[in-house]
Amino acid sequence: MNAHRAGFVALVGRPNVGKSTLLNALLEQKLSIVSPKPQTTRHRILGLLNRPDFQIALVDTPGLHSGERRMLNSVMNRTAATSLADADLVAFVVEALRFTPEDERVLQRIQGAGRPAVLVVNKADRVQPRERLLPFIQDLAARHPFIEIVPLSALKHDNVSALPLALAKHLPESPPLFPPEQVTDRSERFRTAEIIREKLTLRLQQELPYGITVEIENIEEMPDGRVAIGAVIWVERDGQKAIVIGEHGRMLKEVGQAARLELNRLYGRRTHLELWVKVKDNWADSANALRAFGYDGE
Ligand SMILES: Nc1nc2c(ncn2[C@@H]2O[C@H](COP(=O)(O)OP(=O)(O)O)[C@@H](O)[C@H]2O)c(=O)[nH]1
Numbered sequence: 001m002n003a004h005r006a007g008f009v010a011l012v013g014r015p016n017v018g019k020s021t022l023l024n025a026l027l028e029q030k031l032s033i034v035s036p037k038p039q040t041t042r043h044r045i046l047g048l049l050n051r052p053d054f055q056i057a058l059v060d061t062p063g064l065h066s067g068e069r070r071m072l073n074s075v076m077n078r079t080a081a082t083s084l085a086d087a088d089l090v091a092f093v094v095e096a097l098r099f100t101p102e103d104e105r106v107l108q109r110i111q112g113a114g115r116p117a118v119l120v121v122n123k124a125d126r127v128q129p130r131e132r133l134l135p136f137i138q139d140l141a142a143r144h145p146f147i148e149i150v151p152l153s154a155l156k157h158d159n160v161s162a163l164p165l166a167l168a169k170h171l172p173e174s175p176p177l178f179p180p181e182q183v184t185d186r187s188e189r190f191r192t193a194e195i196i197r198e199k200l201t202l203r204l205q206q207e208l209p210y211g212i213t214v215e216i217e218n219i220e221e222m223p224d225g226r227v228a229i230g231a232v233i234w235v236e237r238d239g240q241k242a243i244v245i246g247e248h249g250r251m252l253k254e255v256g257q258a259a260r261l262e263l264n265r266l267y268g269r270r271t272h273l274e275l276w277v278k279v280k281d282n283w284a285d286s287a288n289a290l291r292a293f294g295y296d297g298e
């Protein structure tokens with residue numbers, strides 16, 4: 001039998017390449033929230049992949065991005081950079097047939113950190129026939145000595161199962177770093193807030209998702225066995241409040257319904273969700289507000 005291996009693998013890449021979708025596909029559960037909008041992931045999310053021979057501590061990160069000037073963005077970039085620096089191994093995620101200057105900058109960060117890197121070419125489902133990927137892969141292989149190259153589709157669960165082994169064989173020999181039954185280090189409270197933020201992000205247009213954060217006020221068991229959850233949706237300006245609530249409260253109602261369905265799954269029983277919308281002026285540029293809302297540059 002082989003020696004047990006364990007270590008940290010940082011999922012790194014520009015926003016929107018599918019890092020969070022990949023984490024969820026690997027763990028076969030929804031741990032990290034996903035939307036078509038960049039910067040959906042704001043926190044470091046740990047997911048533990050436990051197998052008899054290895055334990056991979058996968059770290060989903062906010063995409064390393066440039067050009068944004070808000071304090072929230074610098075906290076997110078710091079979170080991604082710290083995860084990169086702390087990793088035993090990096091999974092550099094790119095989109096099939098798309099390598100942009102922003103990808104190039106992320107690759108430079110990986111090279112700067114000096115960590116061994118596995119190249120993950122995601123969204124392979126978009127490329128038919130598959131041979132069209134070869135020149136793209138050859139071009140990337142010429143840019144950096146990746147220790148493995150794995151094309152896959154996180155969305156379609158295609159070839160995802162090849163990744164854990166490709167990662168594990170480059171991890172140090174080590175006993176498990178976390179109890180083998182553990183899946184994440186994130187609390188139900190955190191995951192609850194994230195589920196609500198995902199439903200908001202999916203429904204709100206344009207810039208609005210970037211100005212929103214969700215704070216859980218209370219989680220309590222009700223006499224009828226349901227879980228009562230109270231949450232505040234913080235926006236940055238008065239005008240945004242009306243949009244989040246929607247005409248006759250329709251937007252808030254839709255968000256609440258969609259969130260509740262997923263919360264029922266998370267808690268394994270029925271939930272009762274109450275949402276409030278409040279304004280905190282420019283919270284995404286306030287160090288105190290960011291800290292209070294849990295953006296501590298983990
Ligand atoms: N076609 C396709 N879309 C994908 C795939 N993986 C992720 N996506 C989509 O890409 C968008 C961004 O995904 P997300 O996981 O939030 O990206 P992240 O910002 O890197 O975490 C979402 O709309 C996903 O559904 C894939 O394998 N194929």
Ligand SMILES: [Mg+2]
Nearest residue numbers: 019020040041
């Ligand atoms: Mg993400």
